[in-house]
Amino acid sequence: MREIAASYSEGRNSSKIVFEGLIEVQDVKSGPIGPPVNAMSITMAGAHRVVSVRVLRAYRGQASGTVIILTGMGLGDCGFDFETGKRYLVYADRIDAVNLFTSICSGTSPIEHAGPALRFLRGEKPTADDLLDGQVYQEKVEARWYGTACGRVTNADGTPFSGGSVDMTQMRDEPLPSMVVSDPDLSKPDGSFCIPTIRPGKYLLTAEKLDYDFHIRWMGYYPGVGTHSAAVPIEIRAGVSLSDLHFSVAKEPVYTVRFRIVAEGSPAPSENLGVAIDGADQDKLAYHLRQNENKDGIFSAGYVPPGHYLVQTYLQPDFQTGKIPPELSKLRMAKQEVDISSDSEILLKLNPATQP
Numbered sequence: 001m002r003e004i005a006a007s008y009s010e011g012r013n014s015s016k017i018v019f020e021g022l023i024e025v026q027d028v029k030s031g032p033i034g035p036p037v038n039a040m041s042i043t044m045a046g047a048h049r050v051v052s053v054r055v056l057r058a059y060r061g062q063a064s065g066t067v068i069i070l071t072g073m074g075l076g077d078c079g080f081d082f083e084t085g086k087r088y089l090v091y092a093d094r095i096d097a098v099n100l101f102t103s104i105c106s107g108t109s110p111i112e113h114a115g116p117a118l119r120f121l122r123g124e125k126p127t128a129d130d131l132l133d134g135q136v137y138q139e140k141v142e143a144r145w146y147g148t149a150c151g152r153v154t155n156a157d158g159t160p161f162s163g164g165s166v167d168m169t170q171m172r173d174e175p176l177p178s179m180v181v182s183d184p185d186l187s188k189p190d191g192s193f194c195i196p197t198i199r200p201g202k203y204l205l206t207a208e209k210l211d212y213d214f215h216i217r218w219m220g221y222y223p224g225v226g227t228h229s230a231a232v233p234i235e236i237r238a239g240v241s242l243s244d245l246h247f248s249v250a251k252e253p254v255y256t257v258r259f260r261i262v263a264e265g266s267p268a269p270s271e272n273l274g275v276a277i278d279g280a281d282q283d284k285l286a287y288h289l290r291q292n293e294n295k296d297g298i299f300s301a302g303y304v305p306p307g308h309y310l311v312q313t314y315l316q317p318d319f320q321t322g323k324i325p326p327e328l329s330k331l332r333m334a335k336q337e338v339d340i341s342s343d344s345e346i347l348l349k350l351n352p353a354t355q356p
Helices: 115-122 134-140
Strands: 017-030 047-060 066-072 087-094 099-101 147-154 165-170 180-182 192-198 201-211 216-221 234-236 241-248 250-253 255-263 273-279 288-291 298-304 307-315 335-340 344-352
Touching (some): 147 201
Parallel strands (some): 147 241
Antiparallel strands (some): 017 047, 017 087, 165 201, 255 298, 307 335
16 A cells, blocks of 8 residues: 655655645746855755745645745756646745745645645545555556557668657746756667656657767658758647657758857856856757866867857856955956857957946
């Protein structure tokens, strides 16, 4: 018989606040969440989520009306990926008088996934499924929560596309990371693929493989197009398996780009300075990079696909002190749009913050 855990947060039953809530608004704020939250609040993107939640029913601790939950972005920082407009069973701890904190380790889950714990908290009797062995429960119940997408990928000449990454990227309008799910075994020798456990929603299906020696990649969007704008979204429904998704890929070059940063005419090497390069699209084939490893003020980005990019410098607080060095805080960060169609070098100038 499976044990029903009613609450969990960084140690069993330690969450101070437990409630059902509706996600109303989400936003992104730069920087780490800060104390007393631990390193899970520090993200590679240097940002975190600010989530406004309407409390529907509270079970533990003080929670009513609309509360604010802080969590990571979900980029390896244990941030929980809330979806706006959906209901959740939330396990949280208080940061201060205004903000709560949750993570993927807390037990927070979509309301439809919280059945056993939710019935326990509501004082309802468990169902027969609630008492199943854990593995049996997963096979019988959890499979209903997700969809599956299977098919085949070919090269432009019709031969099988094997050994490539095949991915589904969630489409979302908010400035939040899109969930990506992949075939765990890459495309097979015959080009076939199968992506399991996809949350319901709309997705773009893509395939990609890089040749690191010759600086080319094979890429394509379903139903066999080369651009994000021409791709056809696929709707995934809970408990539904799609089995006939066939599309093709094409070949394109990729480039190496160097970014040379200068401040008042001199190189600006600093471990607190980074470069971000972002394509316009949000999918698995788009190029987005945060780079803070530099040599003498020069940053390198490899295997960049051709296209239009926004390039900008950014400041990173010192890991130990949380502060920006004074000499850098006096500079205005560089920001410019560039078209990349070859190996190239881009000059980024940092001007004094007081300069118009």
